[in-house]
Amino acid sequence: MLAFANAKINLGLYVTEKRPDGYHNLETVFYPVKINDVIEITDAGETTCQIKGIDIPGSTTDNICLKAFDLLKNDFDLPAQQITLLKNIPVGAGLGGGSSDAAFLIKLLNDKFQLGLNTHQMEDYARQLGADCAFFINNRPVFAEGKGDEFSEVDVDLSGYKIILVKPPVHVSTADAYSGIVPHRSSKSLKDLIQLPLKDWKSNLKNDFEDTVFLKYPEIATVKQALYHEGAIFAAMSGSGSSVFAIFEDQVKLPELEKDNKVFYNI
Numbered sequence: 001m002l003a004f005a006n007a008k009i010n011l012g013l014y015v016t017e018k019r020p021d022g023y024h025n026l027e028t029v030f031y032p033v034k035i036n037d038v039i040e041i042t043d044a045g046e047t048t049c050q051i052k053g054i055d056i057p058g059s060t061t062d063n064i065c066l067k068a069f070d071l072l073k074n075d076f077d078l079p080a081q082q083i084t085l086l087k088n089i090p091v092g093a094g095l096g097g098g099s100s101d102a103a104f105l106i107k108l109l110n111d112k113f114q115l116g117l118n119t120h121q122m123e124d125y126a127r128q129l130g131a132d133c134a135f136f137i138n139n140r141p142v143f144a145e146g147k148g149d150e151f152s153e154v155d156v157d158l159s160g161y162k163i164i165l166v167k168p169p170v171h172v173s174t175a176d177a178y179s180g181i182v183p184h185r186s187s188k189s190l191k192d193l194i195q196l197p198l199k200d201w202k203s204n205l206k207n208d209f210e211d212t213v214f215l216k217y218p219e220i221a222t223v224k225q226a227l228y229h230e231g232a233i234f235a236a237m238s239g240s241g242s243s244v245f246a247i248f249e250d251q252v253k254l255p256e257l258e259k260d261n262k263v264f265y266n267i
């Protein structure tokens with residue numbers, strides 16, 4: 001059985017306060033995009049994970065897919081599975097690839113073994129694996145707050161635009177990016193700001209990680225500038241970086257950016 005686990009981008013991201021549990025409260029809008037990993041599960045003698053495609057730093061035995069399997073195995077009598085992951089979503093890019101793999105594996109196991117879990121129950125499992133993991137269960141645009149796992153509806157539809165994503169050859173650690181942030185409350189909620197016309201997002205929406213991550217990796221700031229230079233209506237870093245997305249009115253080709261970066265068109 002197969003699942004296609006997609007990436008997300010963050011339309012605005014405010015880190016509002018440090019929590020007593022060491023995590024941070026934030027405000028963001030998660031938006032699913034069409035860059036996909038492929039996950040296959042088949043019955044096997046023992047549970048293993050095999051990775052193809054892009055390299056994932058660290059040991060395969062630490063892969064979040066195995067953590068997701070073990071989490072459900074604690075509560076259900078699951079037979080051993082071979083998990084094959086074809087990794088296409090850039091890693092350490094602020095695209096939530098690992099979180100998406102875990103959420104889609106939960107949905108896959110729920111379907112294959114008819115576990116009878118509803119959306120809320122699957123979200124509860126997912127949030128144990130990562131702060132932005134629960135979003136990928138419903139996988140629709142949402143306003144997120146708390147650790148990034150409390151959702152409310154938001155009316156954002158970018159289907160009439162071209163979204164382009166540029167991944168510089170830089171890996172940003174999420175934990176490091178959070179440690180560089182000084183949290184602050186925004187004067188206006190992102191939930192209201194996101195309802196502004198798209199042309200006004202440039203002067204009103206912000207990703208709080210950009211200040212510190214751009215200082216450490218100026219090449220990411222250069223990519224964002226280049227995307228505005230090419231005519232983007234809105235461009236921003238996604239999550240804790242390093243990828244930068246841009247929203248264009250029409251189809252574009254960016255050969256200059258392709259020289260040093262991986263460019264994904266029409267995601």
Ligand SMILES: C[C@@](CO)(OP(=O)(O)O)[C@H](O)COP(=O)(O)OP(=O)(O)OC[C@H]1O[C@@H](n2ccc(N)nc2=O)[C@H](O)[C@@H]1O
Pocket residue numbers: 010013022023024025026028093094095096097099129130131132133146147148174175178238239240241
């Ligand atoms: C920054 C965001 C924005 O969407 O995305 P990415 O850049 O990772 O894609 C998310 O908050 C990333 O969520 P996720 O990647 O699931 O984080 P986790 O694995 O749970 O946590 C990794 C580390 O990030 C920090 N962390 C994460 C989430 C949060 N709300 N506050 C935090 O302080 C903690 O130091 C934690 O140990």
Ligand SMILES: Nc1ncnc2c1ncn2[C@@H]1O[C@H](COP(=O)(O)OP(=O)(O)O)[C@@H](O)[C@H]1O
Pocket residue numbers: 056057058062063064065085090091092093094095096097098099101172174239240241242
């Ligand atoms: N299935 C997976 N896909 C990607 N990364 C994974 C996976 N399992 C574990 N990881 C670990 O999680 C880290 C963060 O991965 P990822 O989710 O791509 O980043 P981001 O937080 O930027 O969205 C990686 O550096 C890797 O060590």
